[in-house]
Every structure is written in C-alpha cells, then in structure tokens.
Amino acid sequence: MGRPEVALVKLPYLAPPLLLLVGAAVDVFAPRPHYGLPLLACTPLVAGTVYSFRASALFALLACGVAGAVAQYAGREKSAQATDVLVVLVIGLVGLWIKWFADRQRRDLALALTVAEAAQRAVLPAPPPAVGAIAVADRYVAAQVGAAIGGDLYALQETPFGIRALIGDVRGKGLRAVSAVSVAVGAFREAAEHAPSLHGLADRLDRALDREGARRQATLDDIEGFVTALLVQIPPSGETVTVLNRGHPPPYLVSEGKVSCLEPANPELPLSTGLGPAHGAPVEETFAFAEHDSLVLVTDGVTEARNERGVFFDVVGALSELGRRKPDELADGVVQAVTRWTGGQRQDDMAVLVLTRTPGQPEA
Structure with missing residues (x-):
C-alpha cells in the first residue's frame, strides 16, 4: 500500500x-x-x-x-x-x-x-573537516529565519602554537550582530598566529572590539555590548587541550563515553566590557585529551534552550545518550536534541563546534 x-x-x-x-x-x-x-x-x-x-x-x-x-x-x-x-x-x-x-x-x-x-558565510566561513589529526564538525542555526548566521561565531586555524579555536556569542541576535562577529573573527584570524598565549590572544580580541566600538562612536548597546568567548588550544602533540573562558558557556569533554562539563575554576568577564578580566590575568586550564576524545563547544542557544515548561536543555544528558560518535554525528545529535526539546522553536542563535582527536596523532 x-x-x-x-x-x-x-x-x-x-x-x-x-x-x-x-x-x-x-x-x-x-x-x-x-x-x-x-x-x-x-x-x-x-x-x-x-x-x-x-x-x-x-x-x-x-x-x-x-x-x-x-x-x-x-x-x-x-x-x-x-x-x-x-x-x-x-x-x-x-x-x-x-x-x-x-x-x-x-x-x-x-x-x-x-x-x-x-556574504554571511564570507564573514563566518565553515572550518575544514580536519586540521592535522583533529577532526572538525560545525553546525549553525540562526534565530532569524532566512539568515545563515547571527550573533554566534566560531573560528579554527592551525598556528605555530598548535590548533587554536574560538567560539563566542555577541550580545543580541540576528543580523544586527553580524558586524561585531566579523570584527571578532577577523581579529582572531590575525592574532592567533602571533599571540604566544591564550591570555594574550584574548587581550588582542578585547582591544579589537573596543577599537571598533570607539571608531563607530557608538554606545555599548549599539555594538551589542559585549562578546562572550571561549578560546581553545590543542598543541602539536594533541595530548592536551587548554581552555580560556571569558564569560562563555563551558565546553564538554566526551571521553570513553563519559561527559565532563569543563566549568572554569575562576569565571571571567566577557570581552569588550571595558572592565577587563575579573581576577586580573585569566586562568588557562589544561585537560588531558586522549585519542577518540571529543571537545564539544556550544553557545547559549544550546545551554539556555527551554522546553514548553521552561526547563533548560540538559547538554550533559544529551551527549551521554549520544556517546562516542563521529564529529558530524555529535554535532547533528546536539542540534536535533535541542530542536526536539524546544519543539522546533528558534529561541536564539545556536552554534556547535566539535573537535575530535583521531588516532595516529604524533607525539610531542
């Protein structure tokens, strides 16, 4: 039939x-x-x-x-x-x-x-599927229907210090935030090659966003106020992953089927607040990163997604159900789980970036 x-x-x-x-x-x-x-x-x-x-x-x-x-x-x-x-x-x-x-x-x-x-993808180009021995997957769902991107951003590139990645969120959503996204991504592309530490890289991003605000002679609200950012560095050995969090939702480490939320020990202020870090120099935290481990970076469109009863989405629970998967499968699984949780409602821009260490990573 x-x-x-x-x-x-x-x-x-x-x-x-x-x-x-x-x-x-x-x-x-x-x-x-x-x-x-x-x-x-x-x-x-x-x-x-x-x-x-x-x-x-x-x-x-x-x-x-x-x-x-x-x-x-x-x-x-x-x-x-x-x-x-x-x-x-x-x-x-x-x-x-x-x-x-x-x-x-x-x-x-x-x-x-x-x-x-x-034009929007020129501002936020998709990362390559692999950089060295790190497999990469990205997904982006803009809150504004018809837009390819909004206020979320991410970037990844290979540098003399290893692989560096950025995921961030401009306060606000939709096409108004795209100009701030272009500034942050452009500053990351240039500074990631030269800043010797993630702390120095964050400082350069901070100054670039402040300069843009001053150039436009705008209020904080006009330039969307601030940008949360999470900076990641994987050295050439690939055995560790270093994280610097500037007010962004923490990343999630999927290792041997177990999911860990890498909350920052010392929460810091976002970029472009004009106040600098909350505790002086931000703390860079390093974690073990074994073969087949995946680091899942998300924006608050994932962590703050709510169902019809107002309950927040459980990222750890969703990743635990997915278990060890290929990067594309993990990224798709997170987006699909959020979509089911919200009943298909686009509550905010949503970005997911998955970095997986593949076998055969050269030793230091």
Whole structure:
C-alpha cells in the first residue's frame, strides 16, 4: 500500500485535470447552463500553483476548448459559446500573469538569499573537516529565519602554537550582530598566529572590539555590548587541550563515553566590557585529551534552550545518550536534541563546534 503522505503530496497535481472533468460534467448535466463554468475558469489558476508556466498555459487552452465544446454540445447560441470561452480565457490570462509574476519574484528572492548567504558565510566561513589529526564538525542555526548566521561565531586555524579555536556569542541576535562577529573573527584570524598565549590572544580580541566600538562612536548597546568567548588550544602533540573562558558557556569533554562539563575554576568577564578580566590575568586550564576524545563547544542557544515548561536543555544528558560518535554525528545529535526539546522553536542563535582527536596523532 502507498504511503498516505505521498498521496497527499500528489493530490494538488491532480486538481487541475479533475476541475476540467468535473466542470465539463456539471456544465453538461446541470439543469441550467454555466454551472460548471466557474470550475473551468479556476483550472488555469489552480494549475499555476502546482505546475510550470507552460503547463499552466496548456491547461488554460484546454479549459477554453472544453468550455467551447461543452457549450456547442449543449446547443447554445453562438454568442453564449463565445461568452463562455471569453470568460475562461480572460481568467486564464489573469492566472498566467499571476504565475509569471510569482515565478519572477521567487527567482529574485532565491538570488537575493544566495547572495546574502554567500556574504554571511564570507564573514563566518565553515572550518575544514580536519586540521592535522583533529577532526572538525560545525553546525549553525540562526534565530532569524532566512539568515545563515547571527550573533554566534566560531573560528579554527592551525598556528605555530598548535590548533587554536574560538567560539563566542555577541550580545543580541540576528543580523544586527553580524558586524561585531566579523570584527571578532577577523581579529582572531590575525592574532592567533602571533599571540604566544591564550591570555594574550584574548587581550588582542578585547582591544579589537573596543577599537571598533570607539571608531563607530557608538554606545555599548549599539555594538551589542559585549562578546562572550571561549578560546581553545590543542598543541602539536594533541595530548592536551587548554581552555580560556571569558564569560562563555563551558565546553564538554566526551571521553570513553563519559561527559565532563569543563566549568572554569575562576569565571571571567566577557570581552569588550571595558572592565577587563575579573581576577586580573585569566586562568588557562589544561585537560588531558586522549585519542577518540571529543571537545564539544556550544553557545547559549544550546545551554539556555527551554522546553514548553521552561526547563533548560540538559547538554550533559544529551551527549551521554549520544556517546562516542563521529564529529558530524555529535554535532547533528546536539542540534536535533535541542530542536526536539524546544519543539522546533528558534529561541536564539545556536552554534556547535566539535573537535575530535583521531588516532595516529604524533607525539610531542
């Protein structure tokens, strides 16, 4: 037996020919003439919603032909036959014009969305699937429908100090935050190659964001206020991972099926607050990173996602259910779990970055 959802999808495509047949039958067998004419006139309008322009034009011609044939079969006067055909023709032409206009608007919209997505992705390019012996997966779901990115950001690159990664969140969401995202990502790309420590890298990001705010002569609210950031460094040996947290949700370490939330020992303020670190020099924390271990970086679109009862999403529980997986599977699993938890509601921008140490990592 066929699947019922497939039949429902095909049903609209059957509507135009059914309208032709039913309209002709009603016009022939109805006690008074012209009862089926509205159905015939609707045929090209309905065809325009499901078929191509050429197919819609064909149905318009068929409707005119059927209207004329039925009127002639019923023995109506020539003037009545011409009127029936003219009515169907005029409505058919109107339907074809609507179809042409809608198709042009759809093409223009598709082109605009393609250009916009390309521009946004130029600001936040996707990381490579692997850097050295670190497999990488990323997922991004913007809160604003139609946008490719919003206020969340991430970047990853290989440097003389090892692999460095950034994940962050500009206060606010949507396209207003994209300019701050571009500043943070651009500053990371340049500074990651030269800053000898994650502390120095965070300082450079802080100064870059402050300079941008001063250049625009804007208030904190105008530049979205601040940026939470999590900086990660994996040395060439790959045996450890060092984390510096500036007010961002902590990362999660998946090791041998166990999930650990790497909460910072000394929570620090976000970047671009104008106050600097809360406790002087931020503390860089180092953790063991064995083969097959995965570090999962997320934004608050994941950690603060709520269900209909207002309960927060359990990241540790979701990752524990997923267990040891490939990076793509972990990233997809987190996004799917959040989507199920929120009932499909886009409550905030959501970014996930997964770094997995693959076998064969060279020793130091």
